[in-house]
Amino acid sequence: MTEALLSHQCPQCGAPVELDETDRIFACPFCQVRLFIHSGGPFRYFMKPLIESPDTLVYVPYWRFRGNAFVLDPQAMHHKILDSSLLAVDIQALPPSLGLRTQAMKLSFVEPTTPGLFLPPTFDNGDFKARLLKAVPGLAASSGPSLTACVGDVMSLIHLPVFQGENLVDGLTGKLLGPACIDEARLEKAGSHLRFSSTLCPQCGWDLVGERSSLIQTCPHCDTAWEPGPEGGTRVTPHFLQTPEQPALYLPFWNLRFRAKGFRLQTWADLIRLTNLPRALLPWMESTAFSFRVPAFKIRPELFLNLSAQVSLYQPDAPELETLPKTPLHPVTLPQKEAFQAVPVVLGRLAPARKNLFPRIRGGSLQPLEANIEYLPFVDAGHEYIQPEMNMAIQKNALFWSATL
Ligand SMILES: [Zn+2]
Ligand SMILES: [Zn+2]
Incomplete structure (x- = not known):
């Protein structure tokens, strides 16, 4: 399993910067700026279309989970590392999962300027986890009572591009998916979920210390620990x-x-x-x-x-x-x-x-x-x-x- 590749333009100098999906700090190698990345709700990404088309560009949502799944029934404990995605809307013509596309394709954050229209998910990430537990072979409990959990370090929405005119066409491969079937009244423009904030200690202004993936950062100057947030962070x-x-x-x-x-x-x-x-x-x-x-x-x-x-x-x-x-x-x-x-x-x-x-x-x-x-x-x-x-x-x-x- 590999990190999904993510590219993002530096908010300070505009340079294109590559980061890992699990990075919580955006570090620009060109202008040296360091910023915390936040999202209201799950992180939202999209894959850029690889074909051109005069038809309507629609982004279809997939829930993506990476982490540990557990099913405990009276007899046995089943567990598995999962790295999976599932279509977040009920539309038969679309691929049921992203498969290996998340590893082969570069992702970008959805921003208000992202062109195209977005189809909102019709089930939430709780339902997604329940569906995931049922779909994984060898995980389901035999019958009767069981305790289940999906505990993830990545829980995001990834959008796949499709073009809808008379027909529905895969925006990556150009493959015909079937006749047009997406209700265009449900489509929305890209929202703004993404926020960047300073990595300076909110108390003393010193640089906070911590790995790029860590949800908790510390200040070696005033001996405080912080959970970064869009409004500067919360002291922990x-x-x-x-x-x-x-x-x-x-x-x-x-x-x-x-x-x-x-x-x-x-x-x-x-x-x-x-x-x-x-x-x-x-x-x-x-x-x-x-x-x-x-x-x-x-x-x-x-x-x-x-x-x-x-x-x-x-x-x-x-x-x-x-x-x-x-x-x-x-x-x-x-x-x-x-x-x-x-x-x-x-x-x-x-x-x-x-x-x-x-x-x-x-x-x-x-x-x-x-x-x-x-x-x-x-x-x-x-x-x-x-x-x-x-x-x-x-x-x-x-x-x-x-x-x-
Ligand atoms: Zn920069
Ligand atoms: Zn400090």
């Missing part, structure tokens, strides 16, 4: 687990607080009763809140679930720090909203016998309340990183893989 308070050893790296996890509806899951004791975890019920467990932890970085699905289970059961006590550590912080690439999607499957993963869990949670839900980032220190141990307090190891190449996926 990361928490750090302490270790007496010298860490080589901090890995970010989301600490996710939620409200359970339809069943009880507020405290440690609730968790043990709900999942039948083989642990003795102690008095402190009745009064100690339980929250889920999931990796905030890209990692293979089986590792994602295992790390979530281990860190959720450890419940690190991670305080805020006065000054940020000098040790490198691994980029946060999983948005908070996507992290919450994983909560039901992590609950399923924690239960030693899921067949007992399903009747207890039937009809219930876990509703997101709030989240914050916790960094766990890892020490260098040759081929792997080790978290000493939890005695937890991660292969270095599992992290390297995640950076190049």
Whole structure:
């Protein structure tokens, strides 16, 4: 799997700049400007037509997802890395997915000046994920109850060009798709979803530090952390687990607080009763809140679930720090909203016998309340990183893989 190639004209000097789909910072090699890229809602891209036609240029939307998919039924856990797209409107004549076009074609951001007319999607990205889970071979649950999740680092809308006159023609290949069938009354001009904002610290004006794909950036000058936003950004308070050893790296996890509806899951004791975890019920467990932890970085699905289970059961006590550590912080690439999607499957993963869990949670839900980032220190141990307090190891190449996926 490769990054989709994206090209964009520098908002400052006008030079054409290539970037990766996962870049959250636009860095111009010509004028050196660095800007955060934001989108109200999913990122919207289009592919430029490769043929010319006097007919109406129409952009057709496809949802694109890249990330981990999980299906847990009473007997088995199925998981898969997905990189898929599905047509976001119900029109038979159009290709059902973009296939390899996303890797072969250069994408551009949809901007108000983009020529052509856009067909809005008729189903949202929640429906898209449900359709995706059904469509992937080997993922669907046998029958009966299951817990599912699609947890993605890329969730975007990509528009394919078609020309509509008497007939509908593929704007990339020139292939005849059939007679005209798109309702032109539904077409809209390109909207403005894209925003660029400064990468200077909103508090002190120093350059923020962080990888281009990271959703969290830090200021080494005033020791603050920021989640960039179109209006300058929101200050975040990361928490750090302490270790007496010298860490080589901090890995970010989301600490996710939620409200359970339809069943009880507020405290440690609730968790043990709900999942039948083989642990003795102690008095402190009745009064100690339980929250889920999931990796905030890209990692293979089986590792994602295992790390979530281990860190959720450890419940690190991670305080805020006065000054940020000098040790490198691994980029946060999983948005908070996507992290919450994983909560039901992590609950399923924690239960030693899921067949007992399903009747207890039937009809219930876990509703997101709030989240914050916790960094766990890892020490260098040759081929792997080790978290000493939890005695937890991660292969270095599992992290390297995640950076190049
Ligand atoms: Zn420039
Ligand atoms: Zn600052």
